[in-house]
Amino acid sequence: MNTSRFDAVFATLVLGAVILWFAPAGMGRYGTYVLSLWLVTAVAVMGLNLTLGIAGLKSLAQAAFMGIGAYATALLTTKAGIGWLPAFAISGALCFAVGLLLGFPALRVKAHYLAFVTLAFSTLVWLVLRNEQWLTGGVFGISNIPRPMIFGIKTDNALPFHRFVVVVTLLLALVLWWLVRSPWGRAFLALRENPVRAASLGVNIRAYTLLAFAIGSAYAGFAGALYAPLVEFIDPSPFQLSASFFLLLMVVAGGSGYQLGPFVGALLGVVLPEWLRFTGGLYLIIFAAIVIGLLIACPQGVLGLLERGWIAVRRRPVGSNPPIKETV
Amino acid sequence: MAEFLAYLIAGLATGAIYALAAIGFTLVWQTSQMINFAQGEFVMLPAILILAAVKLAGLPVWAAAILGIAAFIALFGWGFKLVIVDPMIRHGVLPLAIATMALSIIMKEGAKDGFTAEAQRFPSLVPQETVSFLGISISLQHIAIIIVACLAIGTLQWFVTRTKTGRQMQASAQNPNVALILGIPVAQMVMLTFLINAALAALASILISPIYLAKFSNGEVIGLFAFIAAIVGGFNQVRGALAGGLIVGVIDSLAAAYISTSYRLAVPLVLLVVIILIKPEGLFGRKEERGV
Numbered sequence: 269m270n271t272s273r274f275d276a277v278f279a280t281l282v283l284g285a286v287i288l289w290f291a292p293a294g295m296g297r298y299g300t301y302v303l304s305l306w307l308v309t310a311v312a313v314m315g316l317n318l319t320l321g322i323a324g325l326k327s328l329a330q331a332a333f334m335g336i337g338a339y340a341t342a343l344l345t346t347k348a349g350i351g352w353l354p355a356f357a358i359s360g361a362l363c364f365a366v367g368l369l370l371g372f373p374a375l376r377v378k379a380h381y382l383a384f385v386t387l388a389f390s391t392l393v394w395l396v397l398r399n400e401q402w403l404t405g406g407v408f409g410i411s412n413i414p415r416p417m418i419f420g421i422k423t424d425n426a427l428p429f430h431r432f433v434v435v436v437t438l439l440l441a442l443v444l445w446w447l448v449r450s451p452w453g454r455a456f457l458a459l460r461e462n463p464v465r466a467a468s469l470g471v472n473i474r475a476y477t478l479l480a481f482a483i484g485s486a487y488a489g490f491a492g493a494l495y496a497p498l499v500e501f502i503d504p505s506p507f508q509l510s511a512s513f514f515l516l517l518m519v520v521a522g523g524s525g526y527q528l529g530p531f532v533g534a535l536l537g538v539v540l541p542e543w544l545r546f547t548g549g550l551y552l553i554i555f556a557a558i559v560i561g562l563l564i565a566c567p568q569g570v571l572g573l574l575e576r577g578w579i580a581v582r583r584r585p586v587g588s589n590p591p592i593k594e595t596v
Numbered sequence: 597m598a599e600f601l602a603y604l605i606a607g608l609a610t611g612a613i614y615a616l617a618a619i620g621f622t623l624v625w626q627t628s629q630m631i632n633f634a635q636g637e638f639v640m641l642p643a644i645l646i647l648a649a650v651k652l653a654g655l656p657v658w659a660a661a662i663l664g665i666a667a668f669i670a671l672f673g674w675g676f677k678l679v680i681v682d683p684m685i686r687h688g689v690l691p692l693a694i695a696t697m698a699l700s701i702i703m704k705e706g707a708k709d710g711f712t713a714e715a716q717r718f719p720s721l722v723p724q725e726t727v728s729f730l731g732i733s734i735s736l737q738h739i740a741i742i743i744v745a746c747l748a749i750g751t752l753q754w755f756v757t758r759t760k761t762g763r764q765m766q767a768s769a770q771n772p773n774v775a776l777i778l779g780i781p782v783a784q785m786v787m788l789t790f791l792i793n794a795a796l797a798a799l800a801s802i803l804i805s806p807i808y809l810a811k812f813s814n815g816e817v818i819g820l821f822a823f824i825a826a827i828v829g830g831f832n833q834v835r836g837a838l839a840g841g842l843i844v845g846v847i848d849s850l851a852a853a854y855i856s857t858s859y860r861l862a863v864p865l866v867l868l869v870v871i872i873l874i875k876p877e878g879l880f881g882r883k884e885e886r887g888v
Contacts, residue, residue, distance in 0.1 A: 326693065373873050381872055383631070383693075384827055388865040391820060399858045509816065510704075513633070513697040520694050552705045556698040560680065563695045567687040 277445060277527045284531070285438040292430050300426040301498070306531075306538045307437040308494045313518045313530035313537075314444055315487025320516065321524035322448065323480035324460035329370075329386035330515045332393040333363045333485045335507025337492025339397065342410040342502055352416030356436075356493040363489030367482035375477050382481065390509045397504035409503030413496045423497075433494055440490055445527055447483070456480050460525075517559045523569030532570050598732045603853045604846060609738035610807075611845020612745035613639075616800040617822035618829065618837035619749065620793035626769040626832060627789045630681060631693045634700035636819020638797035640812065642668045643805035644707045647716050657719050665798045673794030677787055700815065707812035720806035741803045748799055749838055752792070756834065765789065817861070821848070824868045830881020839880055843867075 288307070292300035316330045337359035344355040374385035397404045404410065415423045416432065423429040447453050455476050458466035467473050496502055514537060522533025537555060544551040566573045621635045632638070646664035649655045655663065680699065684692045722740040726733045756762040767775040768785035776782050800818075808814055821844050829840025844864050851863035871878065 320690075324690070326690070373869070380631070381876065384823055385869060385872060387820065387823065388868050392862055392865055395859060395862055509820075510701065513701065516694060517698055517701075520691070549705065549709050553702050553709070556701040556705075559698045560695050560702075563687070563691045563698075564680075564683045567684075567691045 278442075280528060281438060281441050281445065285434050288434045289431055292427055297426045300430045302539060302542055304426075304430045304433045304498055306534050307433050308491050308498055309515075309518070309538045310530045310534040311437055311440055311494065312488045312491035312515055313522070313534050314441060315484040315491070316515055317484075317519050317522075317524060317526075317530050318444065318448075318456070318487070319481050319484030320519050321526070321529065322453070322456045322460060323477055323484075325375075325477060325481055326380065326383040326516070327386045327481060327484065328383055328509065328512050328516070329390040329393070330484075330488045331507045331509070331511035332386075332390040333367070333488030334492040334495065334511075334515075335393055335397060335502075335504070336363055336366065337489030338496040338502050338507070339404055339410070339492070340489070341493040342413045342496040343403070345414055345416075345497070346410060346412065352414075352418075352493075352497065356490065359489040359493040360486040361489075363492075364482045364486035367485030368478060370485075371478045371481040375474055375481070386512075387509065390512055394504055394508055397507065404504070407503060409501060410496075411501040413500045413502065415497045415500070429498065433498065436490075436494060440487065441527075444487075448527065452476075452479075517556065520567075521555075521559050521562060521569055523571030524567075526569070526571040529569055529571050536570070598730075599853075600850075601732045602734065603849045605732075605734055605738050605742075607846035607849030608842055609735075609741040609845070610804070610849065611825075611842040612742050613800045613804045613841075614818070614821045614825045614845050615838045615841025616745055616748065616796045616803075617818060618825035618841045619752065619834055620796040621822055622826050622831055622834070622837045623769075623789045624793045625826075627765070627772075627786045628681065628685065629689050630685075631689070631696070632793075633693060633696040633819070634703060634815075635797070635822050636815030636817070637700045637703035638672060638794065638815075639800045639804065639818045639822075640810075640815035641672070641703055641707060642798040642801035643718050643810040644711050644716075644812065646802075647718065647810055648711050652711075661802070665795075665802075668798050669791060669794040672797070673791040674787070676794075677790040681790070700819075704812050704815060711812070713812060715809040715811040718802075718805035718810045721802075724806070737806060744799070744803060748796070749834070752796075753834055761785075761788070820861075821845075821864060824864050827868060827878055828871050830878025832882055833878075833880050836878055836880035840878065843879075 288303065292303055295303070312330055312334050315333075316327060319325050319327045319330075340359040340362055341352070341355045344350040344358060345352055350358075370385060370389055371382060374382040398406055400406070401408075415429050417423070418432060421428065423432045448456070455466065455471045458469070458471055459473060459476055459480075463473055518533035518537040519530065520533070521536045522529030522531065536558070540555065541551040544554060547554060562569060562573070566576065568575070617635055617639050620638070621632055624630055624632055642664055645668055646657075646660045649660035649664050650657055653660070676699075680695055681692065684695055720737060722736050724735075724737060726735050728734075754762075756766060764775070764780045765785045765788055767778070767780055768782045769789075772782050775785075804814075804818070822841075825840035825844045826837050827840070828843055829838065830836030844867070847867060848860060848864055852860035855863060
């Protein structure tokens with residue numbers, strides 16, 4: 269069952285990328301921007317999905333890591349004059365390293381201490397971004413962040429940049445897809461399902477949880493590296509603690525542990541507000557209420573709900589016959 | 597020196613409020629292993645409800661206070677347990693913790709959109725004056741806060757350790773299965789901790805809002821300090837949360853005065869990380885293994 273579903277994931281990712289490549293036709297600048305923002309958010313949610321959905325850890329600093337990535341990329345491309353690609357790599361590596369440093373003491377004790385350490389870290393990052401004016405520009409932020417030049421092609425306009433985001437998102441999603449299927453990914457899953465058993469099978473729990481957290485944080489760094497040139501101006505406000513909460517809710521809304529969950533979750537968190545414009549500022553409340561409703565009815569999120577429905581539909585023709593084999 | 601003592605008293609006063617929030621937080625955690633990420637918003641909202649009753653319904657302050665607190669305890673003690681915790685606890689504590697984050701967003705945005713985004717003055721029970729005592733100028737409000745919070749915590753401690761219901765509550769927290777066998781109504785005891793938590797949050801709200809003004813975003817800092825207080829003091833003790841709250845309050849006050857106002861928040865955070873590194877069970881906590 270696993271291989272077929274994972275192949276379906278691969279096909280969906282590639283097909284989705286092709287559709288999104290052409291999607292913005294006729295959507296205008298703002299529509300294209302929203303689509304790109306959806307994908308960038310999905311990258312951060314993907315990382316958190318690895319941390320929470322696959323390894324079962326609560327990280328409350330995903331937006332802070334995204335901020336580190338965004339500020340690193342912004343500073344490197346504006347002040348140091350480095351190209352976007354190395355800046356992107358450095359942003360991810362920086363978040364990976366900070367993730368290791370942060371996760372090591374926290375995971376030494378108990379897994380849920382990571383939530384408190386990341387909570388504290390999130391606030392510290394925000395303080396530094398706001399107070400260290402010489403570096404981050406304080407509340408005025410950093411403006412005029414250049415969009416990258418890839419293989420001699422400028423991505424200054426909305427459409428070429430959107431296509432560039434589509435390609436990077438696809439690559440990052442495929443790396444994660446490969447990672448989850450690899451023996452490492454299996455070890456992550458084993459950890460979430462039954463840590464004691466995983467340990468008895470020789471999985472080094474601490475090393476793997478730490479690695480999952482660091483990789484998840486690196487994805488936030490990558491997302492930040494895409495976010496900075498997308499919005500072209502960054503300030504500390506989108507990287508606050510509440511943003512980290514929001515990213516976590518997106519993981520759960522989409523379906524924590526599902527490979528495609530982050531795209532669904534980010535769709536609900538980023539694109540839904542555009543449709544719910546008429547509700548004014550209430551969309552956050554509506555989104556949070558949807559998540560609570562989902563958690564009560566189906567903690568596996570929208571994709572879990574769909575899967576449940578799909579199984580129910582497939583079983584119906586069999587009628588009174590008892591199910592022959594377990595589908596999940 | 598006089599200056600130092602003044603900061604110390606101010607720190608003890610805010611610390612006492614953090615302690616109230618932290619105690620409620622640890623009580624709920626003990627009986628249901630739930631981490632309430634909306635704890636800060638629990639302290640923010642009662643003051644907003646009271647002000648809303650005064651401004652929108654035109655009630656006198658005392659009636660608004662009674663109504664606001666009663667409504668808050670009913671909604672966020674009883675209702676919270678019944679509507680959110682009970683149906684979700686069977687899925688495990690992780691979804692529940694995430695649901696409290698969603699709840700914190702709803703409470704915060706609800707207060708902003710349903711009432712106002714501006715900081716509001718909140719009526720104080722004691723005059724906003726300072727008295728001079730041995731050359732130290734002390735705010736009457738700070739003294740009142742310390743006294744009221746100590747009375748509340750003392751009463752709670754007496755209730756938990758000296759009354760039959762309190763002991764049943766403790767038993768339910770320590771070992772729900774054995775408590776059930778002994779005929780203790782565990783479900784009611786768990787509900788009781790949620791009601792006490794809401795009541796403590798309402799008290800903290802009334803005490804802190806005259807100083808910090810009532811604002812929808814107040815919960816962020818209060819919630820953060822309540823977590824830090826609970827962890828620094830020890831997760832499984834009322835006196836731990838009390839000590840943790842006072843320590844965090846005093847450190848925050850002294851850090852603001854002597855280190856840096858822009859980084860005052862960083863000092864308690866560093867304290868948190870140090871405690872997790874060297875004494876993860878907290879200063880006054882017992883070691884115990886409990887997976888969350």
